[in-house]
Amino acid sequence: MEPTMMLSLSMRYRPHFTVLKMVGVLLFTFSTPMSAQLLPAHLDGLSPREIGPANMSGRLVDIAVVEMDTRVYYLASATGGVWKTTDNGLRFTPVFQDEEVHSVGDIAVHQKDTSVVWVGTGERANRQSSSWGDGVYKSVDGGENWTNMGLEESHHIGRIVMHPDNSDVVYVAAMGHLWGPNPERGLYRTQDGGESWERILFVDPMTGAVDVAMDPSNPDIMYAAMYQRQRRPWGFHGGGPGSGLYKSTDGGDSWTLLTNAGLDNGLATGDIGRIGITIYRSDPRIVYISLEQGERFNASTAYEQRLAGIYRSDDRGESWTYQSDWNPRPMYASQPMVDPNDDQRIYMLNSYSYSDDGGVTFSVPRDHRTHGDDRFVWVNPHDSDHVIKLDDGGLGTSYDRGDHFLYHTALPLSQYYRVSVDMAHPYNVYGGLQDNGSWRGPSQTYRSEGILNEDWNKWGGGDGFLSLVDTTNNRILYSESQYLGLIRWDLETGASRNIRPNQPEGFIGARRNWTTWPDLDDPYMELGNAMPPGNWDGPFIISPHDTNTLYAGLNELFKSTDRGDTWTSLGDLTSGTDRRGLVIMDQAADSFVLSLDDGIPYWPTLTAIAESEHQPGVLLVGTDDGLVQLSTNDGRSWMDVTSSIPGAPDLMWVNQVHMSRAIDGRMYVAANNYRNDDYENYLWVTEDSGRSWRSIVGDLPPDQVVRVVREDLRNPDVLWLGTEMRAFWSWNGGRNWLPLDGNMPTVAVNDLVVHPRDNDLVLATHGRGIWIFDQLNALQEMTPEIAMSDGHLFSIEPAEQIRYRAEKAHTGNMVYEGKNPPDGAIIDFWSAEDREMAQIIVLSEEGVEVASMELEAGRGLNRAVWDLRHTRQGAASESGGFSRGSRGPLVIPGDYTVRLSIGSIIAEERVEVREDPRLAFEPEVRAEWTETLLDVWDLVDQAQQLAQDVGSRTNRLDMGTGSDVSDSLEDRLRDLERTTGELVSRLNRLYSSIQGWIGPLAADQEMQSLFLRNKLAELSEQWEELEEDLPR
Structure with a gap:
């Protein structure tokens, strides 16, 4: 490598310098010097780095395998797009990550024209955390490019089936909105490759199609499952009279309801929940379904009376035999799969299980060392020993019919809910994952391979949420699982204590809001359980004034002054609404409601807590029933400020409250209302301690759905925002917003935090792990005056001379490597226009030049990285027979001046070069x-x-x-x-x-x-x- 300054720059470069990456371009126009309107050309080059993890991946929901070459297949992630492999899962490439949505329900590849691939967006599970889509996409080049083909308001796609001989004929099972009624649901068909659609099966605005299957020997014979369901903030109803199994013998032109009491065919009738369909490939007369029905459902499989479970037909659906009641948690993934070569081998979800007697009995193996909650199973039609299993932790491949699995650990699909950082050096990142516990990992390692899976440690199980470290010692960690399962850890010894508030009888594993059925003849349920109610993502904080003081929210707010050993209630801050009086799909909760309130065992509860850094005991809280409450006396009294928030919808979900570190009395509320089928953006600020509020949605694109807002720690006019689809930056207090896309995929940013020392922005995504924007200085310092200037050099963070070392050998290619930060000093500068030459010179304290470069600069924000070494052009042989020489020596630690010459501007900034923190030498x-x-x-x-x-x-x-x-x-x-x-x-x-x-x-x-x-x-x-x- 040539002995020159290693540079990362935004445009072309002089041949004797090395380019690492483009950083970005901004276009600004300003109506006045004090009022800016930002028009982004792009920020694609402002690239965050992805650090994983991938050893605990996220929920995978579907697979589409090219059967003529099973090394090639596509994976559909619940919230992480679509990934493709061409080498049997050794390596994966994201092929669906730049579209407007990230959630996928189904994917299908045509088996004759394998370049044709369809993706249905919006996952088919019905979780309280499920995201939505915007219709169906088509690729005609094997996933390289995608076109949205319509059905935008379908929101969730259950299944896509293509005609085996004509890829233009496609059937789509559209489930419709999860959180409310809408007409764009049911079974759709296109006969012209998606240019036009016809709805060929429809019941009502609450009932959509969840599954469709085609007879492999006769494409005119089809089966479709209709599914009536709805979520609301307080609960879930997973069935009704609209659900049912249908059959067509004319390619979908007409349909017969099979779950019809008048047919007397052996199927259950009446109110039905979710149905899954599978056809035996070797003999399509054999059809299996899973069907949800029964009374007194109050746990994953705890029906007291039911005809739910597995049914089999041997005559293409004319008659059916009830095989068993096995149907674990049908709301989630009720789906049987029959082995294409053995009609007795049935795989069943939600828990990975299989039957070798046609569904009469099932085995549930738990020794395969993969995740236990499963979403899909594929069996190779040419070799039944080859099984692929998709679950909440990723992907497993078996070559012994599912007895043992190779788990693929290079898919960074982890689904974070919350994120925090400590003050270690390098700092660590903490957070909780959907169904994968709570984890700690480094923001940087000292190995050249970067951040590996082995660098992440698990601290807590279940579904992980917020983790907070006592940064006065970086040793005490508080982590939580669902419903505020709060634990205090000693990170050095591993000792732990359960400190959930108000729980003298211990943590209740059954965590249900409705009691079990002490009297089977009693038609009413009782609200409550032995454990006090807590939110799925329960809030807690460490007081900024005293790290021994904690606040935690159930339906009441609790305070502890001894790190959670004892708690004092500060009162119930919810509305106290009894949800037994609330209806879903015109039905009140009773013992006959299918999948009753699955995922929402408690409501109403607290969802957000913040304490002022200016005054101890000034508290702001939010709830899942739409309330925002403020106390100025540590909870002795409360003021409901909800009515003073303009445009706040009823029963909105207050996702986060935030208090300004810089300005006393400034507070923020980030809320969303999609649980009421409202996808508008809701974001407010108060400057007077809650007496009056104003919206700061500004020019945020519609329907982003706000998750989190943080005020910058250095510039209180700068805001960082996380939404369901991406992150945003505002430089003027929320009047204007710009997406922080860079190289980031479309993904939900559930939480974010600015590191107070290193000045990095850490993003927790719900589907693509942790991402870090290094050195925020340019975005913190941008002003209208800078944007109108010829050029500008932004301040530079201290840089360390890290001695990276390669530590791993012979790892093979199935390895995930998260990125370390740029190796050197990050130099950000502004250029008012495209320029053929900008010059950067680095000078010692004595004014001696130690490094220099010339580069072309693009209009907007440019970034270079000086590798903290002396530079000089090498003497390369024209023959290429000799190396151009080693990199120059590291400069002596100390203060240096970076001088930028661009246009008419000559600007200088200081940069401190520090020795590797592991080394100590006399100067x-x-x-x-x-x-x-x-x-x-x-x-x-x-x-x-x-x-x-x-x-x-x-x-x-x-x-x-x-x-x-x-x-x-x-x-x-x-x-x-x-x-x-x-x-x-x-x-x-x-x-x-x-x-x-x-x-x-x-x-x-x-x-x-x-x-x-x-x-x-x-x-x-x-x-x-x-x-x-x-x-x-």
Whole structure:
């Protein structure tokens, strides 16, 4: 590599500098100097880095395998887009990550024209955390490019089926909105590749299609499952009279309801929940379904009376036999799969289970060392031993019919709910994952491979949510599982204590809002359980004034002054509404409601807590029933400020409350209302401690659905926003917003935090893990004046001379490597226009130039990275036969001046260069070492130039363009070429050896240095003599 300053810049570059990456361009227009309207050209180059993790991946929901080459398949993630492999899962590439939505319900590939792939967006599970889509997408080039083909308001797609002989004929099971009625649901068909659609099966605005299956021997024979369901903030009803199983024998032109009491065909009738369909490929007369029905459902499988479970037909659905009641948690993934080569082997979800007697009995293996909550199973039609299992932790592949699995650990699909950081160096990132516990991982490692799965540690199980560290010692960690399952950990010893408030009888594993049925004849349920109610994502905080003080929210707010050992109630801050009086789909909750309130065992509850950093005991809380309450006296009294928030919808979900660190009395409320089928953006600020509020949605694009807002720690006018689809930046308090897309995929940003020391923005995504924007200075310092100037150099964070080391060997290719931060000082600057040349020079404290570069700059924000080394152009051989030399020596730690010359602007900023924090040396030892390296580096440069000169002449001989030379002269020339090449190699090895240890040279290094210096002089003299003898 050439001994120059390593640079990351935004546009083209001079040939003797190395380009790492483009950072970005902004376009600004301003109506007045004080009022800015930001018009983004793009910020695609402002690239965050992805750090994972991937060993605990996220929910995968569907797979589409190319059967003629099973090494090729596509994976559908619940909230992380679509991924493709061409080598049987060794490596994956995201192929659906830049569209407007991230959630996928189903994916299908045509088995004859395998370039045709369809994606149905919006997952088919019905979780309280399920995201939605915007219709169906089509690719005709194997996933390289996608086109939205309509059905935008379907929101959730249950299944896509293509005609086996005509890829233009496609059937889509559209489930419709989860949180409310809408007409765009049911079974749709296109016969022209998606240019037009016809709805061929419809029941009502509450009932959609969840599954469709086609007879492989006769595409005109089809089965469709209709599903009536709805969620509301307080609960879920998972069935009704609209649900049912249908059959068509004319390609969908007409349908017969099979779950019809008048047919007396063996199927259950009446109110039905979710239905899944599978057809036996080797004999399509055999059809299996799973069907949800029963009374007194109050747990995953706890029906007291039911005809739910597995049914089999041997005559294409004319008659059915009830096989068993196995149907775990049907709301989630009620789906049987029959082995295409064995009609007795049935795989069943939600829990990975299988039957070898046609569904009469099931085995639930728990020793396969994969995740236990499963979403889909694929069986190779050519080899039933080859099974692929999709679950909440990722992907498993089996070659022994599902007994043992290879778990793929390079898919970064983790679904974070919350994120926090500590003050270690480098700092750690903490957070909780959907159904995968709570984890800690480093923001940076000292290995060149980056951040690996093994760097992440698990601290807590269940569904993970917020984790907070006592940053006064970085040792005490508080983590939580669902419903505020709060635990205090000692990170050094691993000791832990359950500290959930108001729970003298211990943590209740059954966590249900409705009691079990003590009297089977009693038609009424009782609200409550032995455990006090808590939200799925229960809030808690550490007081900024005293790290022994905690606040935590159930339906009441609790305070502890002894780190959670004891708690005091500050009162019930919800509305106290009894949800037994609330209806869903015109039905009140009773023992016959299917999947009753699955995922919402408690309501109403607290969802958000904040305490002022200016005054202890000034508290702001939010709830899941739409309330915002404020106390100025540590909870002794409360003021409901909801009515003063303009446009706040009833029963909105207050996702977060936030208090300004810079300005006393400034508070923020981030809310959403999609649980009431309202996808508008809701975001407010108060400047007077809650007396009046104003919206700061500004020009935020519609229907982003706000999750979190944070005020910047350095500039209180700068806001960072996380939404269901992406992150945003505002430079003027929320009047204007710009998406922080960069290289980020479309993904939900559930939480974010700015590191108070390192000034990084850490994003917790619900589907693509953790992402970090390094050095926020440019976005914090941007002003209208800067944007209208010819150019500007932003301040630069201190930079460390990290000695990265390769630690791993022979890992193979199934390895996830999260990125470390840029290796050096990040230099951000503004250019008012495209320029052919901008110059950056780095000067020592004495004013001596140590590094420089010239680059072309694009209009807007540009970024370069100085690798903290001396630079000089190397002497590369035209033949390419020699290295251009090692990188220059590291500069001596200290303060340096970065000077930018661009247009009419010459700007300077200071940057502090710090030694690797693991190293400690006397300054004079460090300085002497650097001078020695500079001396040897100069020898390397001279030797390279000599080798290049000699090599250039031998090239002329090889190409026949040189003058005739005698054999003896040619022998001398080629011998000198070999010798100078060896000299360059030895000098580079010496240079590398000296770099490896700070201090005086070892004895052999001193001898090598003297010998090689003398040899360089000798060879240079030989070249001078040879040049005189060679023809011109």
